[in-house]
Amino acid sequence: MADGKAVALKRKKRVKLKRYFMLYLMMVPGMVYLIINNYIPMFGLYLAFKNIDFRKGLWGSDWIGLKNFEFLFKSTDAFIITRNTILYNLAFIVINTFLAVMVAILLNEIVKVRRVKIYQSLLLLPYLISMVVVAYLVLAFLDNKGFINSAVITGLLKRKSGISWYSEAGYWSLIIIFVNAWKNIGYLCVIYYASIIGISVEYYEAAKLDGASMIQQIRFVTIPLIRPTIITMVLLSIGRMFYSDFGLFYQVPMDSGALYTATNVIDTYVYRALIKLSDIGMSSAAGVYQSVVGFVVVLCSNLAVRRIDKESALF
Amino acid sequence: MKRCKNIFTMLLSFVMSFAMILSLSACGKNDAGTTKEKTTEDTKQTDVGKDTEQVADAEEPVNLTVAFAIFGETPMDLNKINEKINEYLKEKVNATITLLPISGSSYSQQIDLMLTSGEKLDLLVDGTITALFNYTSHASKGQLYPMKDLLDEYGQGIQKAMGKYLDAAVVNGEIYGVPTNRDLAARVSLLVRSSLLEKYKIDPASIKTYEDMEGLFQTIKEKEPSVTPLMIADSASGTIFDSLGLSFDTAGDQLSDMIGVLMDNQVLKVADYYETEECKAACKRIRDWYEKGYVLQDAATNQSSPTDLIKAGTVFGYISNSKPGMEAQIASTVGEDITEIPLTEALSDTQKVTGFMWAIAGESKYSEKAMEVLNLMYTDPVFINLLDHGIEGVHYKVVDKENNIIDFADGVTPDTTGYDMNIDFQFGNQLLSYIWEGDSPTLWKDMEQFNTSAKVSKAMGFQFDATKVKTEYASVNAVINQYKTALGQGTVDPTQYLPEFIQKLKAAGIDAIVTEKQAQLDAFVKAGGND
Numbered sequence: 001m002a003d004g005k006a007v008a009l010k011r012k013k014r015v016k017l018k019r020y021f022m023l024y025l026m027m028v029p030g031m032v033y034l035i036i037n038n039y040i041p042m043f044g045l046y047l048a049f050k051n052i053d054f055r056k057g058l059w060g061s062d063w064i065g066l067k068n069f070e071f072l073f074k075s076t077d078a079f080i081i082t083r084n085t086i087l088y089n090l091a092f093i094v095i096n097t098f099l100a101v102m103v104a105i106l107l108n109e110i111v112k113v114r115r116v117k118i119y120q121s122l123l124l125l126p127y128l129i130s131m132v133v134v135a136y137l138v139l140a141f142l143d144n145k146g147f148i149n150s151a152v153i154t155g156l157l158k159r160k161s162g163i164s165w166y167s168e169a170g171y172w173s174l175i176i177i178f179v180n181a182w183k184n185i186g187y188l189c190v191i192y193y194a195s196i197i198g199i200s201v202e203y204y205e206a207a208k209l210d211g212a213s214m215i216q217q218i219r220f221v222t223i224p225l226i227r228p229t230i231i232t233m234v235l236l237s238i239g240r241m242f243y244s245d246f247g248l249f250y251q252v253p254m255d256s257g258a259l260y261t262a263t264n265v266i267d268t269y270v271y272r273a274l275i276k277l278s279d280i281g282m283s284s285a286a287g288v289y290q291s292v293v294g295f296v297v298v299l300c301s302n303l304a305v306r307r308i309d310k311e312s313a314l315f
Numbered sequence: 316m317k318r319c320k321n322i323f324t325m326l327l328s329f330v331m332s333f334a335m336i337l338s339l340s341a342c343g344k345n346d347a348g349t350t351k352e353k354t355t356e357d358t359k360q361t362d363v364g365k366d367t368e369q370v371a372d373a374e375e376p377v378n379l380t381v382a383f384a385i386f387g388e389t390p391m392d393l394n395k396i397n398e399k400i401n402e403y404l405k406e407k408v409n410a411t412i413t414l415l416p417i418s419g420s421s422y423s424q425q426i427d428l429m430l431t432s433g434e435k436l437d438l439l440v441d442g443t444i445t446a447l448f449n450y451t452s453h454a455s456k457g458q459l460y461p462m463k464d465l466l467d468e469y470g471q472g473i474q475k476a477m478g479k480y481l482d483a484a485v486v487n488g489e490i491y492g493v494p495t496n497r498d499l500a501a502r503v504s505l506l507v508r509s510s511l512l513e514k515y516k517i518d519p520a521s522i523k524t525y526e527d528m529e530g531l532f533q534t535i536k537e538k539e540p541s542v543t544p545l546m547i548a549d550s551a552s553g554t555i556f557d558s559l560g561l562s563f564d565t566a567g568d569q570l571s572d573m574i575g576v577l578m579d580n581q582v583l584k585v586a587d588y589y590e591t592e593e594c595k596a597a598c599k600r601i602r603d604w605y606e607k608g609y610v611l612q613d614a615a616t617n618q619s620s621p622t623d624l625i626k627a628g629t630v631f632g633y634i635s636n637s638k639p640g641m642e643a644q645i646a647s648t649v650g651e652d653i654t655e656i657p658l659t660e661a662l663s664d665t666q667k668v669t670g671f672m673w674a675i676a677g678e679s680k681y682s683e684k685a686m687e688v689l690n691l692m693y694t695d696p697v698f699i700n701l702l703d704h705g706i707e708g709v710h711y712k713v714v715d716k717e718n719n720i721i722d723f724a725d726g727v728t729p730d731t732t733g734y735d736m737n738i739d740f741q742f743g744n745q746l747l748s749y750i751w752e753g754d755s756p757t758l759w760k761d762m763e764q765f766n767t768s769a770k771v772s773k774a775m776g777f778q779f780d781a782t783k784v785k786t787e788y789a790s791v792n793a794v795i796n797q798y799k800t801a802l803g804q805g806t807v808d809p810t811q812y813l814p815e816f817i818q819k820l821k822a823a824g825i826d827a828i829v830t831e832k833q834a835q836l837d838a839f840v841k842a843g844g845n846d
Contacts, residue, residue, distance in 0.1 A: 053456060071789040074823065144613045166615040167806045254616045258801040272796045273789040282789060 131247025500769030507632030554803020605805025692743030787824030
């Protein structure tokens with residue numbers, strides 16, 4: 001009996017394999033890419049525990065345990081950079097998701113196709129601009145003689161002197177969040193918009209028949225139906241919570257030292273600390289630290305999502 | 316449909332869980348490193364064979380790749396000159412070279428990559444100028460070829476030209492680089508626009524102290540409101556610490572990196588500069604100048620060099636390390652007369668000598684040929700002038716044979732010339748090259764005099780090896796990056812930020828670095844010092 005069951009199971013598997021063969025085949029290029037690009041370099045993890053000496057070679061260099069990780073936690077900045085990295089990313093996730101969903105819903109309400117296309121392109125444009133260019137756009141606004149100082153603060157508000165933006169850290173948490181939102185919501189919004197237009201019109205018609213207002217339609221039809229997309233996108237960003245957009249935190253504040261309390265994140269800290277040492281071991285250590293913590297965060301958040309809604313969890 | 320979704324989610328989960336493992340440098344360098352290991356073994360095995368082959372097979376000239384830094388576009392006629400050089404070198408030492416100019420902004424990274432990956436590279440310019448080179452690290456990691464024996468065998472010309480300066484490049488008892496012969500000392504000077512000095516009848520000789528300088532800046536500020544009187548150092552983001560700190564206030568020695576310095580270059584006592592009274596005074600002074608408008612108000616974001624701003628007419632002058640012929644050099648860059656007001660006497664230390672050096676790549680298969688070619692670069696005016704000025708009759712013409720004075724060739728102007736890198740200081744022995752019309756005909760004699768008469772730091776030849784304290788070194792660097800520019804340009808108030816800076820440096824472990832540096836310096840002195 002047991003044998004018969006096993007055979008049946010095997011046959012079932014074979015049938016499955018046959019039926020989905022094409023799909024598996026389609027997966028191959030992606031897998032090859034993943035292995036070459038993402039798995040093979042994982043050997044690099046091992047550099048984080050070595051004191052690299054080119055005379056001894058990569059494999060022959062001495063093991064030094066966790067010594068390469070020490071510098072990350074050595075300075076009093078360890079707390080600031082970790083806090084900045086996490087809080088900024090949380091703010092980005094919440095604000096960007098909210099704005100992008102809102103804009104996507106608004107886009108969906110526009111009937112004329114041409115207009116939608118124009119708005120979409122305009123929204124997406126900032127996403128395609130290099131951070132270095134963005135940095136100079138910001139500089140044009142915030143420079144000592146920039147637009148904000150000359151037109152708004154001394155012009156409109158009639159203050160005597162402008163604000164020297166690049167030496168006052170206080171404003172920068174808002175500036176960074178604003179720039180990030182401006183740059184990224186266009187892209188996110190396209191994704192949400194795509195899943196909104198996938199919703200069948202019948203739902204809305206039924207809702208209208210039941211007398212639902214516009215707001216109620218959004219609340220009870222649109223949002224619940226795009227929830228899986230939102231959750232996937234949020235989980236993806238959570239996975240990258242310990243990374244930060246280097247350009248945003250390095251270029252946009254023009255690497256101004258006075259702003260570091262507000263703009264220093266793990267990536268910029270590592271860059272600044274190691275640029276003079278060019279120490280491969282220590283840079284790898286920083287990478288490993290970010291990866292491991294990021295991995296744990298993804299697992300935890302997925303677990304949380306599973307608890308609340310099993311269908312939406314990634315794995 | 317459901318199945319599709321599962322595959323999709325599976326893929327997604329793969330992507331997200333492992334995309335993040337792609338860490339900063341771990342990826343690229345790993346592959347590079349493994350190939351490197353293999354090639355080292357290969358070279359070792361073939362090395363012996365190669366040399367005998369060279370001797371036996373005399374017709375086949377060896378080709379060397381020669382990397383150097385350029386600060387501008389690659390000149391049009393580089394290939395022509397390369398050919399001409401090869402004709403000459405083939406005859407002289409049976410070798411050819413491939414000139415490989417690399418932009419200064421990416422030089423450090425590219426060279427790091429080439430040395431790590433074992434890409435073909437034989438001769439390269441290296442040095443201790445931060446942000447451009449990384450000599451000490453390359454040398455201590457074994458990425459450069461040890462030169463001592465090669466110098467004895469093939470480099471007598473270099474030894475003769477550079478003499479005791481060669482010792483300045485010693486790392487762990489071995490020479491990995493030879494300094495180029497150029498200005499090997501520096502005095503600190505105020506370089507200003509002559510036109511404005513004349514307009515307000517200011518005698519440059521009268522300016523000697525801070526008070527004199529302030530008087531001058533005040534005059535300019537009042538009478539030329541659109542002109543900023545001063546840029547504090549020789550770069551867009553330079554600080555008072557770099558320019559005046561250890562040179563004008565005290566005749567000190569930065570010991571390369573400003574982390575642990577000699578306050579007096581004749582006393583071998585390492586101190587943390589940022590803690591000293593001198594630093595406090597410097598911060599206060601620059602803050603005062605900033606508030607009075609003597610220095611750039613947008614210093615924090617400024618990206619333009621002093622010469623650019625002088626050219627644009629918005630800056631009156633700047634403070635810089637200087638040398639004989641500086642006035643003419645800067646004048647030709649900015650297009651108007653420049654007056655130099657020397658503030659200190661000439662000082663020389665390890666960093667000034669080792670700023671630009673030639674090194675042989677650790678994996679070069681032709682280290683001996685490389686040394687022969689390098690020797691020519693320090694002894695052979697024909698080779699040097701080809702590198703410095705191009706081809707006679709095409710790019711330049713000799714106007715005064717006796718004094719070696721040249722000018723642009725007929726029909727060639729500074730704008731139309733196909734070869735104008737202006738990096739003569741990198742090509743071996745600059746003192747053997749031609750002098751441009753307009754420069755002092757005695758320029759190289761003056762330079763030699765300047766070099767020999769300079770006050771030499773007692774720590775000359777000392778190179779700090781940071782590997783033992785690299786954790787602290789990395790943290791301290793991060794702290795310095797945060798505070799140095801803002802404090803040293805006067806954009807923040809030192810009474811609040813300086814104590815904070817000092818306290819953070821302590822927390823990051825600057826004392827451990829100072830102690831280690833002192834220990835290494837003591838060991839260096841014990842081993843013979845700079846005599």
